[in-house]
Amino acid sequence: MSFDLLNDDIKRLVERAFDDAVRYRRQFHANPELGYQEFKTSAAISTYLEELGYEVQTGLAGTGVVGVLRGTQEKPVIAFRSDMDALPILEKTNAAFASQNENVMHACGHDMHMGTLLGAAKALSLIKDQIPAKIKLIFQPAEEMLCGGRKMVEDGALKNPDVDFIYGFHVWPDLPLGTIGFKGGPIMASMDTFQVTLKGRSGHGAQPHQGIDAIIGGAQILTALQSIVSRNTDPLDSVVITVGTFTAGDGFNIIPETAQFNGTIRTLSKETRNRVENDFRRIVNGIASAMALEAEISFSSDYPVTINSFEHAEHAGNLAAELFGEKAVEHLEIPSMGSEDFAYYLENVPGSFMFLGVKDDQGGAYKLHNDHFLPEEEAMKYGMSLYIALALNPYSN
Ligand SMILES: [Zn+2]
Ligand SMILES: [Zn+2]
The missing domain is CATH 3.30.70.360 (Alpha-Beta Plaits)
Structure with missing residues (x-):
């Protein structure tokens, strides 16, 4: 799947930021940390966001990081979220950047989520005078079983500035690389x-x-x-x-x-x-x-059940179709019975959780939590592009 269909300006921006996205993805993959212990991960994220000119807040839910970028308008406040934690799994990929921490592995792709969001963070910092919104990036600990999302909400991640809507991705090995899955209503189970x-x-x-x-x-x-x-x-x-x-x-x-x-x-x-x-x-x-x-x-x-707003899911799907063509957009008919603590954010503000296709004939062919799971970084370009498009085109009704 080529990347040629991308809107030219966003494509150029993504190319400028992609090296950093890859660098961080590999750094995090090589140094995975378990839930609530994401100390080095969190420090690297806050340092980078500060370098990019974000107002950074640390310490939410322990290791959580929030970065705010001011565009040309105070409202809306659009949040993008990534998780940061790894799993207690012995990695069996032969990647040059394989885990150096025994029995800890980014086998759920949260390294890809962070790479994608940091790449988007850089791209957005380069065009902040064109963004008609305020952007809030949320990096949360402990998605795997430990309710980091709930703690982030309790610690005020959606407040000050108050978030109007929120988006996030999970890499998804059931969808091919070069596609993104969208669904209004319930997308993941309680x-x-x-x-x-x-x-x-x-x-x-x-x-x-x-x-x-x-x-x-x-x-x-x-x-x-x-x-x-x-x-x-x-x-x-x-x-x-x-x-x-x-x-x-x-x-x-x-x-x-x-x-x-x-x-x-x-x-x-x-x-x-x-x-x-x-x-x-x-x-x-x-x-x-x-x-x-x-x-x-x-x-x-x-x-809780992860319930997308129909309007925000449709808005994001339309932007993806404009960026990559209709064939990159997967309208999901049924939810996954898996669960996700993005649900806590969506209990408080509307938004959309989306599935970033990573299935290929190599490491992206394995399922989430498999000790061989190693998606291609190319997939991050699709996520970065859509984050940029969502920032430039805030949903309005
Ligand atoms: Zn997982
Ligand atoms: Zn996950």
Whole structure:
């Protein structure tokens, strides 16, 4: 896929900033840091943004960085967001810039997100007298499971100046390099996690009537939980309930006193999410009680549904079509059941989360969180271009 279709001015700008985008992407890839420990990453970002003339604020959510660039107008304030954290994975790519931190890897592409946003930061700093808006760049820690986005919002990332709308990307190996995926409404699912402990009474395997078997009760609960999906949920809605662990027992002839299981729930709306939590509690408590077991439920509501504004998704899609042609625009019909803490920003301000295609026949062919995942940097040009176009053409209704 060539890059020839790009609007000329933006293309020139991207070419001027691309070397820096690549340099930072590789630097971060080689030096990955886990959630809330992105100290070197965060320091490099704030130093660079200051060099580019941004007003920089650090320390949000610990390692978060916010940079503000004043264009020609106070309003609107447009935010662009990147995450910064890596994963506890042993890298198996043979990249020259492979991870130097053992068992830590940028396997979710957050290095690409930072490279793209820093490249755009440079390009925007070169044309700030042409931007009819104020631009706010948000670099957040701990997207992977640790709710860094929620902390950023709590620490005021969307305030002062108050953000009017927000955009962000995730690299997406299901879409080809040279395309961007857009969708109004829900684009990624909510994520809740649960942990349940069942308590019965231990006993001899040959005298079951003298014990209370936590395995038999647990097995019935696990089976019944799937009826939330198959019987309680509208067939045209979507819910996932996955029990990822079930542990019980110490020996073949012992009735175990306890059993534990944990797992995750994904939904696509707030209403469904609340209803599924109620169903979950009722089934666990009800069957446990019927089987004379005590149940202890620990339930954590982690990420909300990521819900794009239809208007902002369409606006961004139209700009992408102008920049790269219609064939680069993927209108996504269905959301991903994965989750993303960009949802927290979208609970407060409208905007759009978008999927940046990276699928190729090499490192971009692997899936997110795979130890070989290594997308091509060419994809960053598409993200940088769209950030620039979004800054130059603020959405208005
Ligand atoms: Zn991830
Ligand atoms: Zn990610």
